[in-house]
Amino acid sequence: MNLKNIYLDYNATTPLDPAVLEAMLPWLREDFGNPSSQHSSGQRAAAAVDLARLQVARLIDANPDEIIFTGGATEANNTVIRNAGGMIVAGGTEHSSIYEPARDAGAVFLPVTAGGQLIPATLGEALRKHSPALVSLILANNETGVITNLEGVAEVVHAAGALLHLDAVQAAGKIPLSVKALKADFLSLSAHKFYGPKGVGALFVRRGIRLAPLLSGGGQEMNRRSGTHNVPAIVGMGVACRLAAARMDEDPAHALILRQRLETNILDAVPRCSVNGAGEARLPNTLNIRFAGIDAGALAARLNLEGIEVSVGSACSSGRSSGSRILEAMGLSTLDAMSAIRFSLGRGIDAAMIDHTVERLAEMVEVLRAAARTANVLDLETD
Numbered sequence: 160m161n162l163k164n165i166y167l168d169y170n171a172t173t174p175l176d177p178a179v180l181e182a183m184l185p186w187l188r189e190d191f192g193n194p195s196s197q198h199s200s201g202q203r204a205a206a207a208v209d210l211a212r213l214q215v216a217r218l219i220d221a222n223p224d225e226i227i228f229t230g231g232a233t234e235a236n237n238t239v240i241r242n243a244g245g246m247i248v249a250g251g252t253e254h255s256s257i258y259e260p261a262r263d264a265g266a267v268f269l270p271v272t273a274g275g276q277l278i279p280a281t282l283g284e285a286l287r288k289h290s291p292a293l294v295s296l297i298l299a300n301n302e303t304g305v306i307t308n309l310e311g312v313a314e315v316v317h318a319a320g321a322l323l324h325l326d327a328v329q330a331a332g333k334i335p336l337s338v339k340a341l342k343a344d345f346l347s348l349s350a351h352k353f354y355g356p357k358g359v360g361a362l363f364v365r366r367g368i369r370l371a372p373l374l375s376g377g378g379q380e381m382n383r384r385s386g387t388h389n390v391p392a393i394v395g396m397g398v399a400c401r402l403a404a405a406r407m408d409e410d411p412a413h414a415l416i417l418r419q420r421l422e423t424n425i426l427d428a429v430p431r432c433s434v435n436g437a438g439e440a441r442l443p444n445t446l447n448i449r450f451a452g453i454d455a456g457a458l459a460a461r462l463n464l465e466g467i468e469v470s471v472g473s474a475c476s477s478g479r480s481s482g483s484r485i486l487e488a489m490g491l492s493t494l495d496a497m498s499a500i501r502f503s504l505g506r507g508i509d510a511a512m513i514d515h516t517v518e519r520l521a522e523m524v525e526v527l528r529a530a531a532r533t534a535n536v537l538d539l540e541t542d
């Protein structure tokens with residue numbers, strides 16, 4: 160066990176599974192063919208891409224011809240938003256790869272509850288008022304882990320004549336996914352969130368739905384995404400999907416036990432902290448917690464000095480001095496939003512790492528709060 164580096168940021172990205180790497184290596188070494196070529200080198204690569212397409216389809220209960228490989232979920236999300244062809248209604252806690260293009264397209268964003276949950280009545284109202292062509296919702300939030308309650312959602316979206324897109328990037332490999340049960344028309348995935356390589360993703364597009372490509376050119380992916388296939392990455396994504404499906408009992412159970420240990424022990428050891436998204440269904444691996452009076456950036460920096468790697472807000476938006484857009488949408492003040500830390504767990508974490516983290520964290524919070532009190536007293540004295 161290596162207590163020198165405790166990586167608790169699996170929602171930002173995950174390490175490559177060794178079996179994924181092994182499967183990718185031949186396609187980086189000797190098997191370099193282009194799947195669009197008609198000769199044997201090309202057709203071997205085409206067969207490998209086809210197998211990967213089947214493996215991705217199986218993870219989400221889709222048909223292989225409904226899967227388009229992309230250069231990640233940012234591309235998949237942008238493709239759907241730019242394809243909308245009408246008004247867009249989006250969730251209130253979307254990832255920036257939905258939020259930014261949707262905002263630019265004049266989308267209406269739905270409010271969420273204090274727990275970060277969709278409010279069905281406001282969706283119904285938005286459908287009536289705006290007659291959107293597309294509704295886009297995050298299936299599980301990357302910052303809080305809150306799982307959107309989609310019961311009845313596809314039905315009302317379809318009844319209003321709109322299509323439903325789900326950003327399932329954080330859900331994949333953590334909760335079972337079926338596009339049939341979800342009745343989704345589009346669904347986005349990203350391999351690096353479930354032990355696959357970075358820079359490869361997939362977009363599910365239900366059979367019969369028209370999709371205007373974001374990238375046109377050579378006509379790959381049934382004219383829906385041009386560009387030479389990234390064969391090693393696609394092969395890696397396929398294997399990562401196969402492993403995620405095979406480990407659908409083991410991985411979430413392992414994460415949940417450790418997440419509960421982390422959550423319970425922090426709440427016990429550290430006064431004045433609260434869980435964001437408490438009371439909602441959450442991903443088994445994610446804990447977003449705020450520490451009253453603490454600057455999360457300062458706390459994360461101290462943890463990092465001791466080799467404990469966590470996230471403040473989401474990795475994609477870190478470096479900004481404002482609080483998280485997601486937490487503020489849940490009604491938190493900027494100051495409260497800036498006191499939140501996200502812990503996200505995965506396959507490499509064990510109980511000793513969790514216990515060590517809680518121990519160090521409790522001490523650091525106490526030190527930071529004591530320092531803040533001293534600073535306040537000094538401020539008073541100089542007044």
Ligand code: PMP
Nearest residue numbers: 231232233254256301328329349
């Ligand atoms: N959606 C969500 C919910 C995410 O967490 C991420 C990754 N942070 C993305 C989309 C973008 O995925 P990618 O890194 O493949 O562009």
